[in-house]
Amino acid sequence: MTKQRKVVYDVLLEERDHPTAQTIFERAQNELSSVSLATIYNCLDALVSHDVVKQVNIDREPSRYCANLCEHGHFHDQSTGDIIDVKFKPDVDLTQFLDLPQGAVIENLELNIKGFLKQ
Amino acid sequence: MTKQRKVVYDVLLEERDHPTAQTIFERAQNELSSVSLATIYNCLDALVSHDVVKQVNIDREPSRYCANLCEHGHFHDQSTGDIIDVKFKPDVDLTQFLDLPQGAVIENLELNIKGFLKQ
């Protein structure tokens, strides 16, 4: 855990708004002005591959990053651009409701919802 | 419906393996050797915005395209790279099992599963 990785991780814990690498870079610079964008990407890769951070890809937009480790989906508000965590109701296993191919072993399930908030 | 759009759509109906724009380009050239990659993108945009084709984005890989209009998710086999349609079991509404934010109106739901097929 280097200084840079700690700053990146702290940025993600501090404000849970699913920032992009660029936004994380800008926030990290407040703590560590010498940090580079390449390092932000390197740190995010390290955190993601150690399963401490999730990478969230919606459409073809820049990746966003999430420190919420509970299984959850994402609601993308199309009016504001906000991305909000969506928990599954207690004890729900979504895969029960799917016609999965024979012998399917699931490593990862991703649920992305687009819409808006009425009123 | 131009010649080019018909060829692109036919390619998608012919082989339902979720090809990329590049693969569609290569297949379309067999029918219409003068077609350009920019046109493939233009045609796909037209088909997607008329809701005749779905664009499937998984991770940061090139977009894939799907002519299956039933609501379905995608299983991404990590051993082969294949992307397989996953139907929802009859009469299942996945949004029932989610803690959606107050007033959420859903425009689109995307479900991507990564894993492999045992045996």
Next chain:
DNA sequence: GTCTTTTTTAGAACTATTCTAAATTTGCTA
């Protein structure tokens, strides 16, 4: 403290996609 390995950094490179502008095609109306 020295040596080895890992990480950081700046900048170049990469690549899927979009943009530009000219040529072609399409579809309408005469």
Next chain:
DNA sequence: TAGCAAATTTAGAATAGTTCTAAAAAAGAC
């Protein structure tokens, strides 16, 4: 069918998020 306007196609340039490269710095082991 001919003429015209609008839409589409095309080749190639541009864009942008991300990855790569190689040198410098930092970390970790002994």
